[in-house]
Amino acid sequence: DVKVTQSSRYLVKRTGEKVFLECVQDMDHENMFWYRQDPGLGLRLIYFSYDVKMKEKGDIPEGYSVSREKKERFSLILESASTNQTSMYLCAITQGMSTEAFFGQGTRLTVV
Amino acid sequence: QQPVQSPQAVILREGEDAVINCSSSKALYSVHWYRQKHGEAPVFLMILLKGGEQKGHDKISASFNEKKQQSSLYLTASQLSYSGTYFCGTDTGIGANNLFFGTGTRLTVIP
Numbered sequence: 001d002v003k004v005t006q007s008s009r010y011l012v013k014r015t016g017e018k019v020f021l022e023c024v025q026d027m028d029h030e031n032m033f034w035y036r037q038d039p040g041l042g043l044r045l046i047y048f049s050y051d052v053k054m055k056e057k058g059d060i061p062e063g064y065s066v067s068r069e070k071k072e073r074f075s076l077i078l079e080s081a082s083t084n085q086t087s088m089y090l091c092a093i094t095q096g097m098s099t100e101a102f103f104g105q106g107t108r109l110t111v112v
Numbered sequence: 113q114q115p116v117q118s119p120q121a122v123i124l125r126e127g128e129d130a131v132i133n134c135s136s137s138k139a140l141y142s143v144h145w146y147r148q149k150h151g152e153a154p155v156f157l158m159i160l161l162k163g164g165e166q167k168g169h170d171k172i173s174a175s176f177n178e179k180k181q182q183s184s185l186y187l188t189a190s191q192l193s194y195s196g197t198y199f200c201g202t203d204t205g206i207g208a209n210n211l212f213f214g215t216g217t218r219l220t221v222i223p
Contacts, residue, residue: 031209043154043199043213044114050209059114059212090153097209098142098161101201103153 002027006091006104013111019078021107023091029102030095032074033058034066037088037106049074081111113138115202117214124190124221132185132217134200141205143176143183146213147196154199157185162205190221 007022023032033048035058045058047066055066063085067075078085091104115136122130134143142161146154160176160183171188187194200214 031211033211035213040120040215042114042117042215045210045212048210056210058210092211094209094211097205098144098159098203100156100159101144101146101154101211102156105153 002093002102004091004093004102004104006089006107008107009105011107011109013078013081013109015082015111017078017081017111019081019109019111021076021078021089021091021109023074023076023104025072025093025102027093027095027102028071029093030071031093032068033092033094033101034064034074034076035090035092036060037090043090046076081109083111085109086111113202113204113210113212115200115212115214117198117200117217119217120215121218122220124194124219126192126221126223127189130187130190130219132187132198132200132219134183134185134202134214136181136202136212138181138202138204139206140176140178140181140202142203143174144201144203144211145174145183145185146199146201147194148199148216149196187219190219192221192223195219195221 003026034046035043049068092101145157148154
């Protein structure tokens, strides 16, 4: 079974805090993605990575950064959390081009 | 680059059919379809590659028209278990392996 693990299911942070969301996979897949899910807006791509230390911006990268130092781990960083970053965050992985995506269980982040 | 889905929501009675559409402003190499149940992660249904091939998965099938940059998901004789939010995912096939998901369609099947 493919396993994509996100470090927390629920997280509450204060405005201005630096927040780290972690995603770890056990499948040696090359591509990793971070999305945020909001009602009516679907899944919006924040950043993705196709190799260690390689990253690409998605549709909504502002206010976020990412890090991929090891193949199995992809971190999403909120440098200074704001209330409009309250959302469900989903990590996904794929292997190669145009293949099935596997998702983590999601992290519901609340910024107060 | 987020694809647009329609309708946003649909309510069906068991046994009825539905069509969910996905449209992109970019040329596409492939289209994916996923279903997400409440509180769970999205689960893969099928993928269609450039070539216009129609795929089937029990009573759920899909088509892909790459010239129009559109895909449609067909659910026939719906069952209660079909309820959930459906997402299309698109890949342009250019540059790094990208995957953009749509705005979602909430499908509710009632007895």
